Amino acid sequence: MKVIGLTGSIGMGKSTTAAMFREAGVPVYDADAAVHDLYDQGGAAVAPVGAAFPGVVKDGRVDREELRKRVLSDPAALQRLNGIVHPLVGEDRIGFFKAAEQLGADMVVLDIPLLFETNGHERVDYVVVVSAPPEMQRERVLARPGMTPERLDAILAQQTPDAEKRARAHFIVETGKGLAHAREQVFHIIAAVRASAG
Structure with missing residues (x-):
């Protein structure tokens, strides 16, 4: 079973590509989505995150906005958070792989925003980077509720630059040319991966 790592900076269209x-x-x-579940009531991350960052747990779940404020400009805090969350996500992913094997899947996609930042690219067979022109990216992200140019810049500062991601990718999905064009690229990638496995 081939493993494809799907990544892309904020606002590039990664979720849409994953859906394709x-x-x-x-x-x-x-x-x-896995992290969201871990942060929700009864989630495995609630107690350890609450202990590491007092005050971020409200009504039995991690307040993601409060947590974001604590770690956004504090690399040490972010590293501490990742040390708690990444192993839990890893355990959850094992269950996903087992289910995919039982379905007889010949490939799976891991939708991981910080694939390069967490060295996840070393554990996949192919890397697919979703990309769009920078001006389109900014327009998409700034249209989101509560987003500001300053917040966007802070997020981008923590992500591997798009040009570097593109340079390290096996495949690139360009989302700036419409959905039909992006879907065509996805079909091409699936065919290419199947051909290389054959």
């Missing part, structure tokens, strides 16, 4: 792989019948693991 899913529609094509490829199982997709969403790391963000």
Whole structure:
């Protein structure tokens, strides 16, 4: 079973691209959704994150906005948080792989925003980077509720630059040319991965 790591900076269209792989019948693991579950009531991350960052747990769940404020401009705090969350996500991912094997999947996609930043690219067979022109990226992100140019710049400062991601990718999905063009690229990637496995 081939493992594809799907990544891309904020606002590049990664979630839309992940949905296209899913529609094509490829199982997709969403790391963000897994973290969301871990932070929710009863989630395995609630107690350890609450102990490491007093005050971020409210009503039995991690307040993501409060946590974001604590770690956004503090690399040491972010590292401490990642040390708690990444092993829990890893355990969750094992269950996903088992389910995909039982389905007889010949490939899976791991949707991981910080694939390069966490060295996840070393544990996949192929890296797919979702990309769009910078002005389109900014326009998309700044249209989100509560987003400001300063917050966007702080997020981008923590992410591997798009040009570097593109240089290190096996495949690139350009989302700036419309959905049909992006979907065509996804089908091409699936075909290429199957051909290399054959």
